[in-house]
Amino acid sequence: MRIGLIGIQLLAVAMSAPTSRETPVGARALDAPAERVSINDNRRPAGQLHDGRLALRLVARVATWYPDGDDAPGAPMQAFAEEGRAPSIPGPMIRVKAGTDVAITLRNAIPGTTLVVHGLASRPLTTSAADEGITLAFGETRTATFRLDAPGTYYYWGTTMGRTVAERTKEDAQLTGAIIVDPADAPPPNDRVFVIGIWTDTAGHVLMARKRLLAVINGRSWPHTERLTYSLGDTVRWRVINASADAHPMHLHGFYYRVDSRGDGLGDTVYAPDAREQAFTTLLMPGTTMSMTWSPERAGNWLFHCHLPAHFSRRGPLGTAEATATHAHGTMNHALEGMGGLVMGVSIRGSTGAPVAVPDESRRRQMRLVIRPNPNGSPAAPHFEYVLDQGSAATADSADRPAPAIVLTRGQPVSITVVNTLAEPTTVHWHGIELESYYDGVGGFSGSAKQLAPVIEAGDSFVARFTPPRNGTFIYHTHVAEQRQQPAGLAGPIIVVDTAERYDSSTNLTVVASSPRVIIDSNGKIVRFAWLNGSASPAPFDLKVGERYRLRLINMTVVNPGLRFELSREGELEHWRPLAKDAIELPAARRVPGVARQPVSIGETADVEFAPDRPGDRELRAMLVNGSVVATIHVHVRSNPESP
DSSP, X not given: OHHHXXXXXXXXXXXXXXXXXXXXXXXXXXXXXXXXXXXXXXXXXXXXXXXXXXXXXXEEEEEEEOTTOTTSOOEEEEEEEETTSOOEESEEEEEEETTEEEEEEEEEOSTTOEEEEEOOSOBSOSSGGGOOOEEEETTOEEEEEEEEOXXXXXXXXXXXXXXXXXXOOGGGTTOEEEEEEEOTTSOOOSEEEEEEEEEESSOGGGOBOOSBEEEEETTBOBTSSOOEEEETTOOEEEEEEEOSSSOEEEEESSSOEEEEEEEOSSOEEEOOGGGOEEESEEEEOTTOXXXXXXXXXXXXXXXXXXXSHHHHBOOSGGGBXXXXXXXSSSOOOIIIIIBOBSEEEEEEEOOOSSOOOOOOGGGOEEEEEEEEEOTTOXXXXXXXXXXXXXXXXXXXXXXXXXXXXXXXXXTOOEEEEEEEOSSSOBOOEEETOOOOGGGSOOTTTSEETTEEOOOBOTTOEEEEEEOOOSOEEEEEEOOSSHHHHTTTTOEEEEEEESOGGGOOTTTEEXXXXXXXXXXXXXXXXXXXXXXXXXXXXXXXXXXXXXXOEEEEEEEEOSSOXXXXXXXXXXXXXXXXXEEEETTEEOOGGGOSOEESEEEOOTTOEEEEEEOOOSOEEEEEEEEOTTSOEEEEEEEEEXXXXXXX
């Protein structure tokens, strides 16, 4: 519980941070030194370990960083270094067994600054006040001694601008290193450590338009991030540290992963086996961590990325606004030319050795999904739409048309022919569906070296074939030019049930939060956030007393990672029962009625059950975590003459 509260507090601090803090008194542009920053893959522990005591000498200095590759432009950046070695981003990793005493000598070699370093303290820490930080004037050296007793995923971080973790921007933002404490009575796990960083103009939750946005994992931006290779059946263990000032909903294509622990840099909560969440997307608030485990069951290429489009879209060198992304028209390799930032590529090799099961084609359901422009759009502000053609003629719709729900039967093979009638390429990603890599929807990447899936060119089509293995609420959406095509309307729900023909849309209420064309005012503030079900004035829900309704909540906005849904009557929150997260039914201990408040991050789905016990009007609101209402669906509940 403490983790969630701290995340909300960090977000509140970031949203209230005055922009004047972006240029503190005495700040100056950094000179570009000849020394290069090394990229730290967090495989080698730093320091010298002897007789249960780790000794490490750290120095903070300025070197030139090349996050877009060794031959791309570089920029001067503050970074930590192990004395005698090149500065690195992330900083040197501290990794020890529980019960280790640590002695770290710190030196500030950043001219004209006062450096404050946090996190070099015993674990666990009960409050942030227990980590006062170590302050060093330029040229000063100090020593920190502490003991690491609690296994977990932690980090240390520095600032020369008097910032919190949730406020660090510009040259201040890469002063971070991992601290990993392994159990004392077990060999170190075969895992990987990934540190997320952001170099930008403002903290993410200030919601200002940005001229620079460079997002990195272990010091590099896609397509220069490390490529990971595993074999079928491997147990994959990752630790992810969000040391940036932005929130990141982290999405794994094609597979579920298990969240084993969460932390906030102070402590780390390891979940009991029956409380470990299965997810295809998990939100990491600024300054938080998670450890995760998954096992690949299908070969091919897959992505692990932040689902906030601004964090995985291609930008200019060093995250500048000058677009180097692909043009809207013409053939492209979307993965290499249209994506950047917080993305990692994962290649799964091998074969099960068992014969491939060929579905009975007579059972395969045939569907057509037409992607077309809407005449209410324009080239600068397009409106696109999905039309599900199942044999009936498609009709013209207004620009406020929600994407249709694709309702599928669990275990029944389906063939969906995606027809692109736009004047630009697109694809469809079947978000959360467990399927073969070739059909995953990332043009130029999905599949394998022998066969890569293309983008769907203008006027062309692509057939996606899969068999949904589980019931639940999923998403389909574009995976090309996401910041242009997704707000234009290309995101919708997938519902998988036992029998699609018996699906009752009157008691299954789908709520999709999406972003309209984002509007930025004269001060650079983002002023439009979300629509619900494709409209600023969505159709109301009409319910009956005594009936049970399954609300399927989906966040596919482009700027609201911290969205939450609330259902209220006359200003008081109703009660509902959580049912599922990312199409995984919750354990019985969590399926208990509670106040009608449910956070849903970008790329997440959540199912809740609502059973109204009296007539009257309600409001289903989508809100930011600071309480701002961004969209509302009116809910009318009437008496049910059939209920007792």
